Amino acid sequence: MIALVDYDAGNVKSVEKAVEKLGGEYVLTSDPSVVENADAVILPGVGNFGDCMEKLISRGLDKALISFASSGKPFLGICVGLQLLFDESEESPGVPGLGILGGKIKRFPSSADLKVPQIGWNNVFDCKGRLFKGIDDGTFFYFVHSYYLESADESIVSSKAEYGVTFHSSVESGNIFATQFHPEKSSDAGLKVLGNFLDLVKEGR
Amino acid sequence: MLTKRIIPCLDVKDARVVKGINFLNLRDAGDPAETAAAYDAQGADEVVFLDITASADSRDTQLSWVRDVAATLFIPFTVGGGIRTTDDFKAILREGADKIAVNSAALMNPDLIYDAAMKFGSQCVVVAMDAKKRDGAEGWTVYKNGGRVDMNIDAVEWAVKAEKLGAGEILLTSMDADGTKAGYDIELTRAIASSVSIPVIASGGAGKLEHFYDAIDAGASAVLAASLFHYKELTIREVKEYLRDRDVSVRL
Numbered sequence: 322m323i324a325l326v327d328y329d330a331g332n333v334k335s336v337e338k339a340v341e342k343l344g345g346e347y348v349l350t351s352d353p354s355v356v357e358n359a360d361a362v363i364l365p366g367v368g369n370f371g372d373c374m375e376k377l378i379s380r381g382l383d384k385a386l387i388s389f390a391s392s393g394k395p396f397l398g399i400c401v402g403l404q405l406l407f408d409e410s411e412e413s414p415g416v417p418g419l420g421i422l423g424g425k426i427k428r429f430p431s432s433a434d435l436k437v438p439q440i441g442w443n444n445v446f447d448c449k450g451r452l453f454k455g456i457d458d459g460t461f462f463y464f465v466h467s468y469y470l471e472s473a474d475e476s477i478v479s480s481k482a483e484y485g486v487t488f489h490s491s492v493e494s495g496n497i498f499a500t501q502f503h504p505e506k507s508s509d510a511g512l513k514v515l516g517n518f519l520d521l522v523k524e525g526r
Numbered sequence: 527m528l529t530k531r532i533i534p535c536l537d538v539k540d541a542r543v544v545k546g547i548n549f550l551n552l553r554d555a556g557d558p559a560e561t562a563a564a565y566d567a568q569g570a571d572e573v574v575f576l577d578i579t580a581s582a583d584s585r586d587t588q589l590s591w592v593r594d595v596a597a598t599l600f601i602p603f604t605v606g607g608g609i610r611t612t613d614d615f616k617a618i619l620r621e622g623a624d625k626i627a628v629n630s631a632a633l634m635n636p637d638l639i640y641d642a643a644m645k646f647g648s649q650c651v652v653v654a655m656d657a658k659k660r661d662g663a664e665g666w667t668v669y670k671n672g673g674r675v676d677m678n679i680d681a682v683e684w685a686v687k688a689e690k691l692g693a694g695e696i697l698l699t700s701m702d703a704d705g706t707k708a709g710y711d712i713e714l715t716r717a718i719a720s721s722v723s724i725p726v727i728a729s730g731g732a733g734k735l736e737h738f739y740d741a742i743d744a745g746a747s748a749v750l751a752a753s754l755f756h757y758k759e760l761t762i763r764e765v766k767e768y769l770r771d772r773d774v775s776v777r778l
């Protein structure tokens with residue numbers, strides 16, 4: 322059973338519908354013990370980094386997620402759910418993230434030529450790893466964000482994208498997967514990424 | 527590279543599409559979820575639904591079709607029409623909509639933009655504005671109630687204010703161009719897009735392929751059309767291929 326973490330931070334419904342369509346067995350939950358005992362965890366998230374952290378902490382989910390992450394079972398973070406895995410964000414100075422992975426979240430440089438937030442379809446490159454099985458380099462995914470990941474460890478970066486800067490659009494580190502883009506909103510390519518994750522869950526890796 | 531977005535717009539009344547795509551192979555051409563899925567298959571980057579029923583007692587009906595759309599559409603969609611409070615935002619987002627468009631309600635109560643952005647994030651707050659050229663003077667003013675009431679607010683000032691309050695995007699409709707098929711209002715699009723740093727969706731007036739290019743050239747991040755796609759005068763793919771051939775980055 323996949324624990325789809327519902328902590329009142331954005332559009333969990335879209336992720337739920339996509340998992341449902343792909344035939345994944347999931348439970349929507351904000352209960353730390355359900356999270357810790359799940360076979361897999363999906364952490365969505367939309368909105369402000371600090372707010373999202375606070376919502377996790379107030380429900381005791383921060384510790385549950387950190388503990389789950391070390392279990393070796395599949396974990397997928399999406400959008401702010403990716404950002405929260407890291408140390409800190411320029412969006413909320415002084416608020417520590419979950420610190421499961423090393424790196425920081427930075428703001429896109431705003432300029433006349435660069436609208437922030439980045440909203441829309443961007444192509445990812447240097448794709449590697451299990452989430453991108455069967456997906457071509459250069460495939461488009463849907464992004465909505467003002468802040469981007471700079472992973473401390475380049476070797477865990479599983480795709481990159483370009484928006485004013487080259488940023489890390491997804492990571493894979495052992496059992497931890499995360500995407501800055503929204504697979505649940507990226508049409509067929511996105512469903513393929515989620516399907517790849519669900520396959521890992523089925524295989525129990 | 528971030529692509530320019532092509533967005534079909536569907537008018538919905540009593541949970542039925544009244545202006546949308548007209549495919550013969552649909553079981554039910556008036557069903558919002560099926561219609562939107564057909565646009566997804568055509569390569570639409572997003573879909574905007576404007577609920578023209580828009581009365582408070584139709585909220586349950588609205589929630590029900592939004593739920594159906596969310597279950598079948600895996601590209602982003604925006605819902606507008608009759609949204610007045612952050613509770614309305616919450617209810618519709620909860621059913622799976624990605625963004626909410628507000629127009630009159632934001633003009634009457636600009637704090638709605640701020641409150642919604644604080645609660646749900648700027649990414650889901652689309653400020654829709656209907657702008658019309660001033661009579662015998664420079665610039666444009668914004669109108670409320672579907673273009674019926676002139677608010678005497680300068681369109682550029684309103685866009686700047688909406689951004690400051692936390693809007694994530696501007697959906698800009700030119701009342702002068704809307705329905706003419708003579709092209710988007712390029713001057714208006716340029717004036718707004720160059721005054722804000724959030725994306726601007728140009729709307730109203732698309733009639734030919736080059737109109738899409740012109741709006742993007744004027745600074746629009748996305749272009750919206752309704753009847754052109756509805757009556758299949760152009761397909762989304764044709765628009766995208768045209769733009770690609772002119773070095774505009776699109777998702778094909």
